[in-house]
Amino acid sequence: MNQYKVKKGPLQRFKMTLGVLALIIVAACSKVDGNGMLAKRAGDQDVIRVVVTTGMIADLVQEVGGDEVNVVALMRPGVDPHLFKASQGDIQKLDEADVIFYGGLHLEGKMTEILKKLERHKYTVPVSKHIDEALLRSGADINGTQFDPHIWFDVKLWISAAGTVRDTLAEYDPEHAELYRQNAEAYIEQLNTLDAEIKEKINEIPESGRVLVTAHDAFGYFGDAYGMKVMGLQGISTAAEYGSKDVSKLRDYLVENKIKAVFVESSIPPKAMEAVIAGAKEKGHLVKIGGELYSDSMGEPGSDADTYIKMVRHNVNTIVEALK
Known part of the structure; x- marks a missing residue:
């Protein structure tokens, strides 16, 4: 199998370290609750500010969150998430977000370290979080230590991702938990129909x-x-x-x-x-x-x-x- 052949020079490592440190400092200065998690949605906040990495996740969060979320995707159509590098503008968007969703399973490549750091301080959740590892494909071309991150190509796995988004939004914003459950249920019904349609077409x-x-x-x-x-x-x-x-x-x-x-x-x-x-x-x-x-x-x-x-x-x- 193929192996990663990416070499990081001193300058690249220094820049990455600065980026991670900046995020940690910003998060540390934010208002946190007793568990170290950013405070949940305030009662006077109009919408939840959600930042996601890919378009597929943006679409999923919009379906589940409806009018209660304002979703911003870091990656535009046609952008390769494996090679994506966050800009200073992207870092600012992550800082201003109430909730962050990303793919996980090393989909975001070099951004993975930054996202994992953010998990300690605010609602930062990989949508693959609750998928049983037994259902994941091996990612042997990354030294055999990772899983294949392209879970959206099995609609049943994407249904699991919808459940993760639903539960995260419900926890962050319990006042609208029932709405998120209803939206997720309606969307999952569409996904089940899509799954059956694919099998018939193939x-x-x-x-x-x-x-x-x-x-x-x-x-x-x-x-x-x-x-x-x-x-x-x-x-x-x-x-x-x-x-x-x-x-x-x-x-x-x-x-x-x-x-x-x-x-x-x-x-x-x-x-x-x-x-x-x-x-x-x-x-x-x-x-x-x-x-x-x-x-x-x-x-x-x-x-x-x-x-x-x-x-x-x-x-x-x-x-x-x-x-x-």
């Missing part, structure tokens, strides 16, 4: 053709949940480098198994997959790009992938149309 692909080849290994949960073999050129994190051997190995697999389509991702440049396609062509096998999938980021506002449910439907329809 059945349109002949079993022998249920092979999903993408730029990085983001769709493992999707494959496990919906019966597809999944292969990625890179590992579960785009920070894991790939080399010519990886390209050759994937090219040979496409040729030997007569795979007719591969997919690019909205948050990753298509250059690597184009090299695989060109290599297969040299060996006499034509492979097409089956379409663009949304993996680590949702679509732009107004697109057919600007909510979690719409994003999943876009991906499934794109996959099925290319492979059936």
Whole structure:
């Protein structure tokens, strides 16, 4: 498997240390209760200020929180969370937040250390927090110590994330706890419908053709949940480098198994997959790009992938149309 090959120089380590120290100092100066947690929602506060990392989490929190939350996502559509670096503006947003939600499982890469520090001083919660580790895929390409963070590709796991958001908001703002429960229940019903819909759509692909080849290994949960073999050129994190051997190995697999389509991702440049396609062509096998999938980021506002449910439907329809 691929290994991380990121080297930190003295300057980079110094900058990261300063960022973490700044957050700790700000949090320490904030009003905290007896348990070291920031004070809960004040009665005269209009809405809860929620800061999240990714668009998928922003959409989830908005569905559960409704009008009681003002949600700000640090990462714009098309941004790769594995490589994201927080700016001073992002640090300020985290400081001003009442509640912070993030993916966890090392999805946020270098931001993980900062987020874990914040957990000590304010409501900072990974949405993956209550998922049984037995249901998580191994992230062996990170020295075997992490789990695959792409939990949103199994809708059942995303339902667990919805429960975490519901319970966190209810704890922070008990006055509206029943509202959060009702919103979560309604949204979870939509997610259960989506889960059944995906299974039905995947059945349109002949079993022998249920092979999903993408730029990085983001769709493992999707494959496990919906019966597809999944292969990625890179590992579960785009920070894991790939080399010519990886390209050759994937090219040979496409040729030997007569795979007719591969997919690019909205948050990753298509250059690597184009090299695989060109290599297969040299060996006499034509492979097409089956379409663009949304993996680590949702679509732009107004697109057919600007909510979690719409994003999943876009991906499934794109996959099925290319492979059936």
